Amino acid sequence: MAPPNPCLRVPAAVSVLTVLLGFLLLVQVSLASGTSDISAYNITWKSIDFKTILEWEPIPVNQVYTVEISDRWGDWKKKCFHTKKTECDLTDEMRNLRETYIARILSEKPIKSDGDPEESQHANAPYFTPYLDTNLGQPRIQNFEQNGTKLKVTVQDSITPFRINGNFQTLRQIFQQDLTYILYYWKASSTGKKSVRTDTNEFLVDVDKGENYCFNIQAFIPSRRAKQKSPESEIRCTSQDKVVFKELFFIIGAVLFVIIILVIILSVTLHKCSKARAERDRKENAPLNFA
DSSP: OOOOOGGGHHHHHHHHHHHHHHHHHHHHHHHHTTTTTOOOEEEEEEEETTEEEEEEEOOOSSOEEEEEEEOTTOOOEEEEEEEOSSEEEOGGGOOOTTSOBEEEEEEEOOOOTTSOOOOOEEEEOOOBOHHHHSBOOOOEEEEEEEETTEEEEEEEOOEEEEEETTEEEEHHHHHGGGOEEEEEEEETTOOOOEEEEESSSEEEEEOOTTOOEEEEEEEEOTTOSSSOBOOOOOOEEOOHHHHHHHHHHHHHHHHHHHHHHHHHHHHHHHHHHHHHHHHHHHHHHSOOOOO
């Protein structure tokens, strides 16, 4: 039997090599073209206290993005023209917080030298209603005071970027009675928490006299089905040692003030008495005038 001719294997090897080269060329072309044929995906709304930004992927290589936004009636407006960013601030376009907005992202190649734009692709964002869908930011405690058996806590109103007649509105002005705050409080020496709610910005709760208390607050929208609660605020604590020191300081100050007043009165009285006595002695020792 004749040995196999190695020359017959050459065409097969050439074919395999050709396929490999073709595959590598295809990969190179694909990489060179970037993601120009890929529309936006992973589109999400990022909104806190009505500051609203639309985000998406991917980072563009050979394309640009334009965002369009509309209310339910189809009044489309363009934002963030031909941007290479993957986010767009749409806060100022949401002038009616109870309206439901629609957004879409156009993926386009840059305009060619002859001025003819390439055909664009678009991807739709989820519907967004600011009043229902914005997340509540972390609330802040404006001030607090523990006086005897009463603990008073005041919540600071968060300022939002939403404006009426040029004036920035607070969360309370927007939500009004729909905004509730929860106060969680406990003795500093204990882990047992109590809670109380208010539809204003102030709490006044009964506590044990002489005990130190810690507390924090949380915003709450009971009418919502989702995104009802904000993150809890930082924990603050009272210090009755400072209160006792202040009370003692005022008591000592009042006593010192009374003593000083008494010393002044006594000094003035003694001075007047001494002056009157000297005047009397002067008259008694004066020589008689017989003229």
